[in-house]
Amino acid sequence: MTLEDARVLDAADPLRDRRALFALPDGVIYLDGNSLGAMPAATPARVAETVVAEWGRDLITSWNAHGWIDAPRRLGAAIARLVGAREDEVIVADSTSANLFKLLAAACAARPGRTTILSEPGNFPTDLYVADGVARMLPGRRVRTAAVDDIASAIDADTAVVMLTHVHYKTGRRLDMAAITAAAHARGALMLWDLSHSVGAVELDLAGCDVDLAVGCGYKYLNGGPGAPAFLHVARRLHGELRSPLSGWMGHGEPFAFRDDYAPAEGMARFLCGTPPILAMAALERGIATFDGVTMRQVAAKSRGLIDLFVAEVERRGLDTELTLLSPRDAGSRGSHVSYAHRDAHAVCQALIARGVIGDFRAPDAVRFGFTPLYLGYANVWRAVEILADVLATGAWRDERYRVRSAVT
CATH class of the missing domain: 3.90.1150.10 (Aspartate Aminotransferase, domain 1)
Incomplete structure (x- = not known):
């Protein structure tokens, strides 16, 4: 050529x-x-508007007047379109590492008779580090790895959750999401996919593959800026079963009732924790919007x-x-x-x-x-x-x- x-x-x-x-x-x-x-190109003006007009002029009224409080769900619904999920199955919050922690801990709690988090050697380091931290925190849990080509056969009755990266950060290898998810389900395990090198770059069908859990970052192909907020996905059928270990006030069913006792919100909102970073979310929203119309x-x-x-x-x-x-x-x-x-x-x-x-x-x-x-x-x-x-x-x-x-x- x-x-x-x-x-x-x-x-x-x-x-x-x-x-x-x-x-x-x-x-x-x-x-x-x-x-x-x-x-x-639209990001600087949007962030400036958020700073000058919404924060500077409208102050705290912007939580309602400019939809700040709805940003995690609104951005999650936009990302859901890119990953083939339902709009109420994705929410934007925290970092990829924090979201991994939430979902791994929740998955282990949902499979109390099983002790193993299964992954592959050479997975992205933060995934393995977070899994190790979860296993150390929960008595009797452990992390086990198997070569990715042997993952399906390595899933057994002791596997609580399988955690894999859909597109490998170094080699770019893309795994068969449908087949591996089905293998996990056949053995009673939950399946968690890291989509950080997939979202915004390859076609995804989380709903069609019956994926349980997923996380992904906002600063790669989504163009949200350095350290942009991440997202997490939980299949609708698991919303009532899983509970986030980070029970912050934004994940409460009535955060502004200011009750002492924690009661998790319905749906994906239960996986929120602290106050959403509005300036960063304004930038991420412009990044996601670059996919509008394609x-x-x-x-x-x-x-x-x-x-x-x-x-x-x-x-x-x-x-x-x-x-x-x-x-x-x-x-x-x-x-x-x-x-x-x-x-x-x-x-x-x-x-x-x-x-x-x-x-x-x-x-x-x-x-x-x-x-x-x-x-x-x-x-x-x-x-x-x-x-x-x-x-x-x-x-x-x-x-x-x-x-x-x-x-x-």
Whole structure:
């Protein structure tokens, strides 16, 4: 494919106008939206309005007048459309880690005769750390891991909950949500999916897959900004059964009755805890709105096309003699990012960033490239591989300055 061929694809792209919704710097090819999404152009004005008019002028009346109090449910309903859930099954609150804690503890309590949280080795670290914390807090509980290809057979009568990431943060491998969820249910276990690298990038059908529980973050493909609030999903059939271990006042059935005794709210509101972060939610709402008018089928189709082009160009240029593909080649088995191994992946990543191609490094040896369909085009991808080829051919990555590691990689 030539650069002109890529431009022809961009001209025919049904999502081509979406890029104008984002404030992206000139001269940058941003391949890290899987880690931090780009800022929507409408976000600064919306946050300023929330600060100046709603907080500054209308003060506390904004909880009612501007719908602050309804933000967790309103944003949850918008995310539900993106993950194939019912509107009353998703709520926005806290961080992914906090939501994992809530749901793992609730799931363990709902399966009192079972002791095991089952996951896979190499899952995203916070997932395993939180699971370990829950197991240490609850007497007799433990975390057990099994290779992801053996997960179904590893689920047994002692498994309370299976916790997996739908799209692996490093390799981009996408798991079979329907099959694994069915395997968990067949053995009486609950199923919890981390959707942080899935939501806003691939098609999801939580209702169709009969998923029990899920969490996800708001700052990757949802473009909610650094540290954006996260979300959690609980299937409607479990709303009355599960109880959050963080019984904060916003999760009370009547928070403004100010009673001493705790009575959980009906539905998803019981999984709220403290006061929602309204400024952050205003930014997240603008990020979610960038999906208005498009379908996840369109988004996923473009994601496949962008990655297929990237992988094909890497191989056409012979770069696979230095780079080893760590991600599935089959589009149906991956998310919206790919990773390559290189003996000095960190330096390669830094050399690319210096030339305006922003990806990221994941220890020990992976360069990771994310493909965000709303603001990335085929010509961007073609050009990114051209720059990658030059970095490798010239050995630019060997420069000592690219070996310096910052706190965030």
